[in-house]
Amino acid sequence: MFSRTTPIPFTESSMRTISSVREMQEFSEQARKEGKRIGFVPTMGYLHEGHCALVRKARELAQIVVVSIFVNPMQFGPKEDLSRYPRDFERDSGLLEKEGTDIIFAPSGEEMYPKGFTTLVQVRELEDHLCGETRKGHFVGVATVVAKLFNIVKPHCAVFGQKDFQQLAIIERMVRDLNMDLTIVPFPTVREEGGLAMSSRNIYLSPEEREKALLIYASIARLQTSVRSGERKATLLKEEARRILNSKEGIAIEYAGIYDPETLTGIESIDHKALYAAAVRIGNTRLIDNIILEV
């Protein structure tokens, strides 16, 4: 369960693939000594335009761009989609080369979690809400692997997509709390035509399911309009969102609500700005999305 299924192919470009923690650390240590800024984009691979936008952002901010590809077993629950999570290292490698990536860091499971591994990083409170309610332990897995990756890649900045809003909030809190000396750069969600947020899991959707998935963005657009028109009551906004999500059969809402963007706790009314976040299941596929509603 911890091994990578796709071997790392030989490539002739200047982009390098590193699979050893030690080698990655030595590379980064040397780059930092030379005064070069390192920009980092952690991914689980099966890259899409959303990831490419993060890499371009890192390219803007740093001299050296490192992208990690690691499907982190620690952030999957026992009944989740670890084994079927999509992987295609060659395609990813081609995309990253086009974006001017310098280093792909692609460790094996054994390299990241050797025998006897027991340490956890936990960002309390923020992990309890939203996805944390159904995905117990997920964010401990995320925080732990990202802490490890930061210690391995030693970046000056790391770019994270806002699609995973809770993940971003947790990483930002971890960096602040543990005094990690790097900057977290949030990047807006990239959407397909029709508004569906880009996700590696979109590949799971049948054409009919993809149609239904568009309702997630429809709910976002509706709440934006309502807030612009003056609606401030979270219960009413939440009802609106749920009405849209329930307008077709076959969408199971896990959560869809209005939250404080700092604490991720539910709020009653919108003062200044609020987070609308939703997670739904369509068939076997779990999709999440969110938007900041600004008054």
Add this chain to the structure above:
Amino acid sequence: MFSRTTPIPFTESSMRTISSVREMQEFSEQARKEGKRIGFVPTMGYLHEGHCALVRKARELAQIVVVSIFVNPMQFGPKEDLSRYPRDFERDSGLLEKEGTDIIFAPSGEEMYPKGFTTLVQVRELEDHLCGETRKGHFVGVATVVAKLFNIVKPHCAVFGQKDFQQLAIIERMVRDLNMDLTIVPFPTVREEGGLAMSSRNIYLSPEEREKALLIYASIARLQTSVRSGERKATLLKEEARRILNSKEGIAIEYAGIYDPETLTGIESIDHKALYAAAVRIGNTRLIDNIILEV
């Protein structure tokens, strides 16, 4: 509860005291860029010869020696001695100057744990045994503050005393598991005449209590002799130790046993080497000590 009681005095030596996280990080980043090795000794202050030996070790290993002084509230339980823990910044500062310390890092509680702090680092399993059984949460506090200090001081190596054997084992595991790019250097316990392990808490002992405390080392010496004479059975060794510790009134044994030095779990017999570790209470003072018994 989070504020430092002793203000940082002005000093004319080349030794500097830094209290800001940002300033410490910038200093270390610059030193690393210049190719200088940073050696680090984390302490809670009220320094004794044991700490000074750690500083001398760091001095041997690095061009820049940083010593932190921070009484970490997160590693004290609600009924423990945080408020009465001994503090004397001026005396510590004098001692550290004599040992050729470059930087004292002495942050306030607010600097280390600002409002909204929620992140924990937990080294599972190793934290459960020995002191972990009575000091719930203690090692989460230790691991978390040490992770923070490593991110702030950015050392190449950090020296820890073997007196706190479990702490050392937990830090070593954390460094390995989280891929922190530094070397942990263990240093043998420094003892007073009579064998009492140096500890800031020894100041709490009355002359009579100090007499009783010598029995801890007596138990160590006895077990060393027994193992050298061929005794391998942990139960017998444990009985010997307890007999000595119980030979005077007023020593309450918290634990005293024979453990696997890697996993810290109890063992039945000694194959190669084993840890003898004990924690006792004498009056209000809790003392710990240990030795590696080698066959």
